Amino acid sequence: MAHSRLIAPIARTVAIASLAGTALLVGSAVAQMSDQKTQGKPPAAAAATSSKPETVEQRITTLKTALKITPDQEGKWNGVAQAMRENASSMEKLVATKRAIPPEKTTAVDDLKTYQEFTEARLDGLKHLTSAFKSLYDSMAPEQKKNADQVFERYVPPKPAGQG
Template identity: 45%
Template sequence: MKKAFVILAASLSMSGAFAQSAAPAASATAAAASSADVRAAQHQQRVEERITWLHTQLKITPEQEPQWKTFADVMRSNGETMSSLFKQRAESESSRNALDDMKQYAQIAQAHADDMQKLVSAFEPLYTSLSPEQKKLADQAFRHGNEHGPSGNPGHPKHKGRARPSAGAAASDTDAASTPAAQ
């Protein structure tokens, strides 16, 4: 999510320099809405990829499927929440002032925190049901900052062929799709 915020902040800071008349702004708003729809669909696809990847990584058994389904449904719901908030943000870009921008950022950050709490509540029963081997796999899959964590796992479909950013990089990938909150 930090990467998304960094990219969004960079584009927002540059967008003022290219402000034009009201007619182009209206067409830009329509283009932003269309682009936001595409990004929302891509985000949901990444959420589904993450769910599939985690299911495989954790070696979920048929007995664990009920707990898994609850966890995956929370991931989907969290992804929808984030997609909706980022879509609203993109659609309001041309009319948003600095105060609105800060309020939206706070709303997104709060939603992310709330969604993570929901995810923890859904994950706890699943984690408890895991075998010791599965728990080790889960610990690796969810650990941030190493080659097995969500932000750098080369086996994760989102990261194939991409270099992992350094641990201190400001653009570290913790968005909804790379964290279990998927988002």
């Protein structure tokens, strides 16, 4: 019983992070390390860009529709959408910086530091998104909150190409 109570919040957290638009697939970075060396990208940068099945604008539109945002909530929704855009922009800048480093100049320690930087950027972005989303969520009617809870609970991030 305690296990199922733990899983739901974790699943919801993963869904929120995925919907945030940060596009970082941290878990795949380690698995992709050897493959990415040969593709000329630092591993975490490759993980961050390896699968972008939709743009941040598409994610924003999809989430807005799924959450059934009302005209009265547009202002608060715009804060969520802006947080998603800023998170994606921040991640894209970090990816560009890491792509500029030739793989042959990257050590195992550099790989770990890159992984850390992407994880920190993702966490900072999630904090920013959580703040904006809480304001929106607090304005929702009970049935809309229940829908939002279900949207985040059911969300399964798309798998990167080649990961089955």
